[in-house]
Amino acid sequence: MHARTRIAAVVVAAIGALTVTACGSGSTVVDKPKEHAAAKADNGKDAKKEESAAPEVAEVGDTLTLKGYEDGSRLDVTVVKVADPGKPADEFTEPGSGKRFVGVQFQLVNTGKAVYSDSPSNGAQVADSKGQQFDSTFADITAGPSMSSSLKLKPGAKGLGWVVFEVPKTSKVDTVQFTMNSGFADQTGEWKL
Template identity: 65%
Template sequence: MFRHTRIRLAATAAAVVAAIGLTACGSGSGDEIVDKPKAKASADADSGSGKDKEPAAEQTSAAPEVAKVGDTLGLKGMEAGSELDVTVVKVVDNAKSSDEFFAPEDGKRWIGVQFQLLNTGTKVYSDAPMNGAKMADDQGQQFGTVIADITAGPSMGSDVRLKPGGKALGWIVFEVPKASKPATVTFGMDSGFAEQIGEWKL
């Protein structure tokens, strides 16, 4: 119980510190929602499979109107040259804790979202990705993240630094009521303070 509380307080403190720092250096507020996915070629180009030579027109036409699981969104940060390709790779509902002493609160469950971040800009990306992620249900209720390790795989780091061309892959966990039906997940650079916020339908 005490460990659970300490972890939650640590997560809250980290988010507050990040918010204060970003407020001091910029005023981005998610003014633009980005939900048009990039062509599949962008996500698969570096897969090494040798199958990335299909006509671009075909791949572009296959892209859905609104991003969903598996799609990549191109996002910009607050500074020039700060850019990411962000992909929601997988989603696991009722995610299981890999720590026997840490579990969702009563009446709630965990939903794990695996994100891939690719630095497509010219500046080093340095942030706590979980601070910029949120989930909303079909009633419009929004939920933040919780620091947790799940059996689905390694968590996204809390202090990610990527040089141009660098990539990070990991799970971000959300705690939501058991009765909630997840509708969207969002991600923004600069701990969510960038003007562009990516949105995926679940």
């Protein structure tokens, strides 16, 4: 009996150490847009003027470049649209009492040299104006197709889909974050909503 207890304690300690190492080792938040949506729409006219007007933090329509933890793993991630509230796609899926769905449409473009294989919704979360954070949930909304739960992108390929979050009706959603490798990569992208 004591041997099992000791083994269980060692396993719990090892998992705890891995969790602390994976989540807290040198993580950085990337929020400077690669290119602002207004500069893209300008078609090259006054590009320098538009670039200087780009926001200091990424917003809906902006692209952030993020690195994964494997060599050659890199994505250009764009928050394309936000649906708040997101309407359930069927009568069987409803948010919990006092809650609503919020959908964020992401476009992921593999700009690295390695194949990107992940469940993108695992690395996404939203935060409200009070700082409360909410993970993604399994739900479909009428805004469009959900992001694949097992996305595989060869270099140059892209994926597009909605990630859904369940948040209190009274929360004002303020930011959305995305991290590669199911949330374990060192770089996290953040967009102001």
